[in-house]
Amino acid sequence: MALIFSGNGQLQCNHTGSQVAYAIRTGVDGMLTLTLEADWSAAKAEAFSAFRNRFSSGFASEAEFASAVAEYNLVDLHWNWLDKAHLTATNEYQWFYLMAEDKVQGVCIIFHPKPSREDGEKIFYIDYIAAAYWNRNRPGYKRRFSNIGHLLISYAVDHAMRVLGYRPGFSLHALPTAESYYSRLGMTAYDCDADKEGLRYFEASAICAKAVLERPHA
Numbered sequence: 001m002a003l004i005f006s007g008n009g010q011l012q013c014n015h016t017g018s019q020v021a022y023a024i025r026t027g028v029d030g031m032l033t034l035t036l037e038a039d040w041s042a043a044k045a046e047a048f049s050a051f052r053n054r055f056s057s058g059f060a061s062e063a064e065f066a067s068a069v070a071e072y073n074l075v076d077l078h079w080n081w082l083d084k085a086h087l088t089a090t091n092e093y094q095w096f097y098l099m100a101e102d103k104v105q106g107v108c109i110i111f112h113p114k115p116s117r118e119d120g121e122k123i124f125y126i127d128y129i130a131a132a133y134w135n136r137n138r139p140g141y142k143r144r145f146s147n148i149g150h151l152l153i154s155y156a157v158d159h160a161m162r163v164l165g166y167r168p169g170f171s172l173h174a175l176p177t178a179e180s181y182y183s184r185l186g187m188t189a190y191d192c193d194a195d196k197e198g199l200r201y202f203e204a205s206a207i208c209a210k211a212v213l214e215r216p217h218a
Contacts (some may be wrong), residue, residue, distance in 0.1 A: 007155050011100055011145045020145070022100040024155045032097055033085045036104040036132075040081070043133035047072060050138065070177045073136035084109065084128060093127070094159070096152055106131040106148035110156050116169055117190065117203055123169035124160045129153070149181075150215070157209050168209035173199035185212060 007024035025032070051072045059065040069075055088095070088109055098106040108129040113122035131148040153170070160166045173196040174182050183189065186208040190201040204212065 009151075011105075011147070013144055014142050014146060015144055020100050022098055022105065022151075024152070025097045025099055026094065026159065028085055028089065028093070028095040029097070030085065032104060033081050036097070036107060037081050039103055040132055044074075044077065047074060047133050047136070047138055047141075048077070050140065054139070072138045073133070073177075075175050075177055076130055079128070079130070081107070088127070094156075096155055096159070098148055098152055100145070104132065105135055105145055106152050108149075108152040108156055110160070110170075112160065112164060113166065114171055116171070117201075118169075118188070118205060121169070122164075122166045123171060123203075124156065124164070124166065126153070126156070126170060126172035129172075150212075154213050154215075157213055168206040168213075169204055170209060171201065171203040173197075174202050175199065 007026075009022055010019045011022050012018070013020055051068070051074060055068055059068065069077070085095075088111075092111055094110050094112070096108045096110075097104050106129075109127045110124045111127045112124040114125035115121070116123045129149055129152060131143075131145075135143045135145045135148050137143045157168060157170060160170070161168060172182070173193060176199075179189070179200060179202075182202045185204065187202040187204045188208075190203065192198050192200045
């Protein structure tokens, strides 16, 4: 099967307008994950400091708190990537790191195979996907690089087709703040799953997954 999506390209910096080369690396890497955790933790602390300063008086309700956390793109504040590396150290998982300027700009972990709810065929499941905190918008701050998640998903689709031999297609459980993004991709929304923290299940059909590869961004 011909290569559909290249794991190399250019990102445009939203701060300077300059073009920056990126490459996607495949396979879990302990040192990269350790570096990711250190770099992202520092950026996360900066974002959390801005969040705390703005809402120093607290929140009137859980709903108000959840809305503020989403506004500052901190819904995954509790994720620990070193723990995830330990828990996904089997052949059923694959890691993808999007690298630029010697830093991990985004990461995606997939599980495979996952039977499609549409036809039972083998597809892959996005277990975790995230952009670095400096690549997330928040009040008073514009993300440095856009499109990180879309590039990682496109590469994962291509990898699953070329390397794993699966038909186009993938699935995931979406954080509430990401549901609109996956709907824009054309994924089918299913019910929320109680055993996945009440998150809604989404699946990309073969047509949808192929379309993801053809779009420069979502």
